[in-house]
Amino acid sequence: MTFKPAPWPRKLRSQEWYGGNSRDTIYHRGWMKNQGHPHDLFDGRPVIGIMNTWSDLTPCNGHLRELSEKVKAGIWEAGGFPVEVPVFSASENTFRPTAMMFRNLAALSIEEQMRGQPIDGCVLMVGCDKTTPSLMMAAASCDVPSIVVTGGPMLNGYFRGERVGSGTHLWKFSEAVKAGEMTQEEFLEAEAGMSRSSGTCNTMGTASTMASMAEALGMALSGNAAIPAVDSRRRVMAQMSGRRIVQMVKDDLKPSDIMTKAAFENAIRTNGAIGGSTNAVIHLLAIAGRMDGVDLTLDDWDRCGRDVATIVNLMPSGKYLMEEFFYAGGLPVVIKRLGEAGLLHKDALTVSGETIWDEVKDVMNHNEDVILPADKPLKEQGGIAVLKGNLAPLGAVLKPSAASEHLLQHRGRAVVFEDIDDYKARIDDPDLDIDETCIMVMKNCGPKGYPGMSEVGNMGLPPKVLQKGITDMVRISDARMSGTAYGTVVLHTSPEAAAGGPLAVVQNGDFIELDVANRSIHLDVSDAELATRLAAWTPRHEQPASGYAWLHQTHVEGADTGADLDFLKGCRGNAVGKDAH
Template sequence: MTFKPAQWPRKLRSQEWYGGNSRDTIYHRGWLKNQGYPHDLFDGRPIIGILNTWSDLTPCNGHLRELAEKVKAGIWEAGGFPVEVPVFSASENTFRPTAMMYRNLAALAVEEAMRGQPMDGAVLMVGCDKTTPSLLMAAASTDIPSIAVTGGPMLNGYFRGERVGSGTHLWKFSEMVKAGEMTQEEFLEAEASMSRSTGTCNTMGTASTMASMAEALGMALSGNAAIPAVDSRRRVMAQMTGRRIVQMVKDDLKPSDVMTKEAFENAIRTNGAIGGSTNAVVHLLAIAGRLGIDLTLDDWDRCGRDVATIVNLMPSGKYLMEEFFYAGGLPVVLKRLGKTVLLNKDALTVAGTSIWDDVKDVVNWNEDVILPVEKALTQQGGIAVLKGNLAPKGAVLKPSAASAHLLVHTGRAVVFEDIDDYKAKINDEDLDIDETCIMVLKNCGPKGYPGMAEVGNMGLPPKVLKKGITDMVRISDARMSGTAYGTVVLHTSPEAAAGGPLAVVQNGDMISLDVPNRSLHLQISDEELASRLAAWTPTHERAASGYEWLHQTHVEGADTGADLDFLKGSRGSAVGKDSH
């Protein structure tokens, strides 16, 4: 840690709006006083924006208005001035074509809300998948003192005595219906058990993964990630976060001080240890890009390859987030990483302490939930980064969610040109496919879907499911839900819609997957591949206007985070000219 707190008191950013008695100052200050604020609140105390992603159409974040009141209480207690600001909220379970298409729009909107308004610091109130990375990206772009507090996971679901993981069992039960092992009526009965409290997915899906990434990056207080949404300790965490941000502003402790290359390495290793979502790859790459940090897919493989998956949670294991919290949560995982020399212990956190100081004394209360390394779900967890002539810029696979017997596999390609082609063909009994084949889905990447939807974990054809087969190798340029499982190769780059090799795979081609050797190979000659690529023409129409046009025109590949090219790099929080 090299951070040195700034001198206090000093002139704050918000005083450009509210300090003094000029006409412009009275314009800003006087209108805000119509809310009943006393004059002395504008005396130079820190003004904290509570950036709230609450929305009735973002069910994972539906309780954040209540939680914001606790954040406000903490800010008042510490001598700050809280102002709650509703911001863009992209829900994975309601937004079409996919919330991922709007992650960058949300980050841009929040960034400008932070830059254009009198905030000295920000509390990022997040939960559902894309809200966490989008607000962290915005904070990185403005570099205003910021701290995250997540909404927390739902309580465990139960159906007929079995734990039900949100998302994970949706995929499982859906396949059982197609295989004739579950009736539609039973599926509807199970639905009621999947979401029995407010909060995010109760599995180690993307929401819980990104909450863990925020904590591992040092951008949330220690212990934040796993507290259930309805637990009173979640409210305490919110109030303590409110207190802490005021001191962060006084110290001028900024995102760039916390989210260093070392912090990202900690997060990558943590993702491997928890069996985290593949979506963390594109999100961390994008956040790092906003900070100007050189983080690549090679860093993911370098840092994550030898990390054992020790968190026994669905979709990789058997427990849910509630048990993870009771066992000690992410601090226990970080302590384990520190004891195996896989943690950059001096990395600074928003608490103003090192990450090791935050976790060194925690206790693991359940070693069947957070496993000893020798009993890990897999000794080489993390995210496998595959390269080869089918993915020159890389593709990813989650070993802890894959089938061991398929990690080295060669099979015949069964190709779907896009998601509509897949839906039209997959239930056809005449489809020429068996469990040895490799399912290939094209045109579902950042430009192609557009937005890179979570469709990579293609459901298997009923004719295969009825044999009792539950997994096949699947390859696409899409994403998959962090709650999903299977031997699924994702984020293949360059994507098909950009003319990557995936675009020219044909039915009957042989493809070889070799995860231990990090290889993904299309078994045709270099000359044949070059000939096919030369003859390729785009098959999908591009949008003519609107945000979809902006996104398709400027989005980068999954291998660099799928951010918009003009949003890369921190632009700072300089106060613009007053127009009044």
């Protein structure tokens, strides 16, 4: 793709606030001067908003205030005017009922901050899972020049000489405690070594996946995704991104120039190659839904990702962590491999102004046990499997690289939990009628049902099964799961149970057939019986009466289209509103 920079100099958005000597201009400019800004900073140079998701309650992003200082340095060096803007930060660790419920609220509020303030370009300071998609959704909706700077992953965790992957080992150790293989004291000892530096999860969880998606989409400088949070090169990347956004504003290089359908297809294939999180499905669909002219669907995930081999040997699919991934060469090596295999739109544009292929064509792999050779992949078919059938007419997803091979084709008796509370109340009961051949089914955990679609789809197995040495069973729900999780887990079943999808009427004792190779998930009841059950179905939960919960429940769409709010689809642009002063 060729990009023709806009002529420079030209009048920028910020000059609608700061240009000239009218009463309104002096109102805007004069108050800004109480911060000690010289008059010539308002002379038409690019004003860059550093949209910072730092928060003490978002520990993955706890170091972004310091990192933003390096961004500011880069902006000053390039002749821009940096202004740091604190924005909505939805922490995966603390937000209830789930951070996912607030991704759209964050995107809405940040979009209006971008549009309603004198900002010519944005640096998106992100890290924790929902901060990356929410800021990218906002940037897509406004279409102001924007660049992503991630905080980076934390260093490797260790417990008694073993690498400890954040999230991945939490699930593993928790199951070991229930199975009687690990004491509670040992679990607490392991906790102390899990998170030993600033940064996001050190596995290929959702945070690192979305950092990789931003880079594969072309919205971050090459190499951004994998640099550890505490590595000095992370600070260099921040400063270089600050320099780059100023030139992007001068060139008028916008998200709509970068995030094309070809770019999204590159990202989908990259997700398969890295063994990325299933959450990327929902987030990329939502980001694409904010772009005009980009028709991305769930079927594109299967079409583009089905034959992509997983070549990154990282937890939860493999054995290494993000620190080793960076030392091996990081995401540029993976993207180069895709290009060499004919699986990359090489002419897709990036924030650097260069094509994605020009960015990666000369990189080298420094560890072929971390980034595997193409002929020795971790999984021959990685990607995200999109399953359809009478249980999921609009689709469900499964991550083959994290699943058990022997369960990818399975028929089992359903053991049904009506919601997460029902699951928690019954799963440890020794009298629960379940064994390893059964299929665990959980309802009412989708976008409307939880509400917000929590990461509870990777249901822990019952102790009576774990104590046999069984570590995986087929699990089906309309929920999500953490990108750090693993197992043969069918997620995002659509339509969800709370919206009256077929999942809502699955009963204990029904048989379900899973056939990943044929992309099928089937409830073994007749069409007539299924229709009768659906006709008799009534919602279990009352609609909230007010507040954001009401707005979310009324307007949230299904997981199959990205679970965005229906009135936020499309690009609304960055036109400056009327000034009432």
